[in-house]
C-alpha cells in the first residue's frame with residue numbers, strides 16, 4: 001500500500017531541536033510556572049476569599065432551621081416575608097426550600113445557604129439583566145451566611161448553576177424585592 005504523503009528525507013527524527021524552539025519551550029514552561037503560582041498568589045494578594053462565614057450543620061439541622069424560618073415568616077402570594085433580617089435558602093434535588101421570598105431593597109439581610117443532599121449553586125440574577133449574577137456554591141453539611149442587600153427593587157431569578165441531576169434545570173425560585181424606601 002502506498003501513501004499519498006511523501007516521507008521526509010533522511011533521519012528527520014534524530015535531528016537536534018532547533019535553538020529557537022528550545023527557547024520557546026523554555027518561555028512556555030516558565031510562563032506556566034508563573035501562572036500556576038499566581039493562582040495561589042492572587043487568592044492572597046487579591047482579597048479573593050469569599051465573604052461571610054460558614055458553619056458545620058447537618059442537613060437535618062438545617063432543615064429544622066428552614067422550617068422554623070418559614071413558620072415565623074408571613075406567607076403571601078409572592079412568597080415568604082421573613083420575620084427578621086435572616087433569610088434561609090436550601091437547595092435540594094430539585095427545588096429550593098425557603099423560596100420564593102419577598103424582600104425589601106436597601107435592607108441588609110443575612111442569607112443562610114445550604115443543601116439537603118448534593119452540591120448545588122445558588123445563582124441570583126435580576127430579571128432585567130440576566131447576565132448580571134451572583135453565584136454561591138452550596139454544600140451539604142455547611143451553612144454559609146452571607147450579608148447582602150438588594151440595591152434595586154425587582155424580580156430576581158434564583159437558579160441552580162451546579163449540575164445536580166436530571167432535574168437540575170428545573171431548580172428555579174425567585175426573590176421579589178419590593179421598594180424598601
Ligand code: CUA
Nearest residue numbers: 120160164168
Ligand atoms: Cu441543583 Cu443543579
